[in-house]
Amino acid sequence: MRLPPLHFASPLRPRAPHITFQFRRMASAQASVFGLKDFSLIKTQAFIDGKWVDAKSGQTITVINPATQEELGTVPEMGLAETKEAIDAAAKALPAWSKTTAKHRHDILMKMFALMQEHHDDLGRLITLENGKTLAEGKGENAYSASFLEWFAEEAVRTYGEHIPSPFPNVRNVTIKQPIGVVSIMTPWNFPSAMITRKLGAALAAGCTAVVKPPPETPFSCLALVELARRAGVPDGVINVVTTFKNVSEVGKEMCESKIVKKVSFTGSTPVAKLLAGMAASTLKKVSLEAGGNxxxxxxxxxxxxxxxxxxxxxxxxxxxxxxxxxxxxxxxxxxxxxxxxxxxxxxxxxxxxxxxxxxxxxxxxxxxxxxxxxxxxxxxxxxxxxxxxxxxxxxxxxxxxxxxxxxxxxxxxxxxxxxxxxxxxxxxxxxxxxxxxxxxxxxxxxxxxxxxxxxxxxxxxxxxxxxxxxxxxxxxxxxxxxxxxGGIKESGLGREGGHGIEEYMNTKLIVFGGLN
Incomplete structure (x- = not known):
């Protein structure tokens, strides 16, 4: 069920009581379906440039509880236009976010980590409702998911460069680390929260901005994370979420081929990983692919x-x-x-x-x-x-x-x-x-x-x-x-996540200083 948009009444024309009652009744029904303590964590819209938005077409995706086959709610069926808007919003936010200090990014990620702990029960329940795993596993995933934010908060302040001794006199070689830019993140349904923070935590810590495409089966966990990121102080445009099912081909293509996007991170099947790698190769952008196993x-x-x-x-x-x-x-x-x-x-x-x-x-x-x-x-x-x-x-x-x-x-x-x-x-x-x-x-x-x-x-x-x-x-x-x-080898993918995975979201720049007499 989609909640109707909120309309703020004019001070000269109070909103009709029956509309207020209808909204409260629908909100109550939605709350009863999820059973969360903090109902405001349930978001049924996508997120672009700091705003909760619907699809331009008005179309939606129905999300089902796999254990009961009951409808949980809907999210927007977005397409190419919204994807381009999200990428543009991330590009607009990049200059300011990339120039923040590592300590500042550390502090925001730690606030988000604390919020995930504070809402542990709700976030675990949300995972169980849309994914089907047991509540113990849902809560376990939330703890695992939050651990990536804590880890990458600590990594943010340790993105060291180095001094490389030169064979030539009066020359100094120095390398520095810089954020790679706008990144595209595409995740699977089996870990609807952890697969996002493992990528997004590293991206934010490095100073990158992001466009996230969550799986249509489990979008609510992603949207709840974005709400907590907003509360933690992540600026508008730094995180953008595009939800889609029918339009996944055109959305994924744009997220890979856009010249604005400098990095693609994907977790999913090997055939899809190969397809996305081919698209990303059109601009030779950096990719991290965690694909299938056996x-x-x-x-x-x-x-x-x-x-x-x-x-x-x-x-x-x-x-x-x-x-x-x-x-x-x-x-x-x-x-x-x-x-x-x-x-x-x-x-x-x-x-x-x-x-x-x-x-x-x-x-x-x-x-x-x-x-x-x-x-x-x-x-x-x-x-x-x-x-x-x-x-x-x-x-x-x-x-x-x-x-x-x-x-x-x-x-x-x-x-x-x-x-x-x-x-x-x-x-x-x-x-x-x-x-x-x-x-x-x-x-x-x-x-x-x-x-x-x-x-x-x-x-x-x-x-x-x-x-x-x-x-x-x-x-x-x-x-x-x-x-x-x-991460894996052979056809299980490229790159590594977690650990030193922040390196996947940074460029190493060499600066050679000459004339140092």
Missing amino acids: APFIVFDDADIDEAVAAAIICKFRSTGQTCVCANRIYVQSSVYAEFASRLAEKVATFKVGNGLDESTTHGPLIHERALEKVQAHVDDAVALGAQVLVGGTAIPGTSFFHPTVLCDVPAGARVNSEETFGPLAALIKFETEDEVIKLANSTDVGLAGYFFSRDVGRVWRVAEKLEVGMVGCNTGLISQAVIGF
Whole structure:
């Protein structure tokens, strides 16, 4: 439901009482749908140049709660014209924002961090409502999301240059760091808050201005963050948000090809990442691309099986399997295969799927019907080739819920080995030797994350170095932190986020001083 625009009455002509009552009634209905303590965090308009705005066409996008299939609200269906306005607004705000001191940007980001903590319950609930993950995971994401603002606030004051000794007399070489300019940010629905702050926090800390295109499935978390940024003192035009679904092609094209935009940051699928990289190449702008994964999870025979099972639960089934670093192929050495499979299936059988707001729910819905269809297709394909279902294996009819599933004896030719499932499917594959499993783990075009369990120190170093991925979890299934460089190799993308990711939003300039007698 869209709230009607507010009209301020003339002092000579008071607003009609029935209009006031109607607005309050609609606002109350909207508040009851979300159930937030601070209703003003719910924004149903996009944000350009410091103003909440509708689409010029008047068209809207309906946002659905995936757990209940009920409408949460609508946001504007924007297009090329609004995107150009947002880019122009960011360009207009850039000179002043880029000249602020690093300490000033630090202070504003820390205010925003504090506001995210203050509104922790509301922001976590908002994530759960539009994404479907459990409330515990929603609140966990908010904490993770806020940590990027804290981290990059601290990075802002440490964007050091350097002095480089010259081989020539009376010459000094100095490098300085400068903000790259206007940046385009495009994010996915699986982490509707954290994927934004991981990019936007770095951009703001560096002194850049931004245009953000959130996913149409989960726009409300993004808009709530913008409201908190406004309260924290981020000036008009520094952050702009364009919401779109039907017009995503023309909006994305403009965000990549505009000569005003100097940097593109995207998280999503590999095919889309390739498409955007091609568009950005038209002006040779800088890109950061965090694309698809197909993470191997390896359990060697000397592993602590209890720890490996617990880590597999976290790594595979977090957010109902809808994360880019989820274990997708679980390789278990033959001598411990039966034990691992039995223990994992026993744990998964205790899961309860349902509405994330229900305290007893352990796993929420998948985001939409297409996601359900893909998981089912991977299960059916593996079973047809000889795999066995230990737990789950089917969707709940008429819903977006899929029973958490464990398959054993998954053959090498199964689709799950070559495609990212992005759902609650644990596919177990037996292996015999270290060399064999390394070859299997690396037999994919992508390389985002990989995991393995072993207590052999020599093996730990060998396997960690041989896995063709950007990030390795050794005896752990959870690697995401604000302080580390997040990203992949091969077709999993370019660049790194978090950690020293502020460098992705800055140019290094050399200044050579001559004639210094």
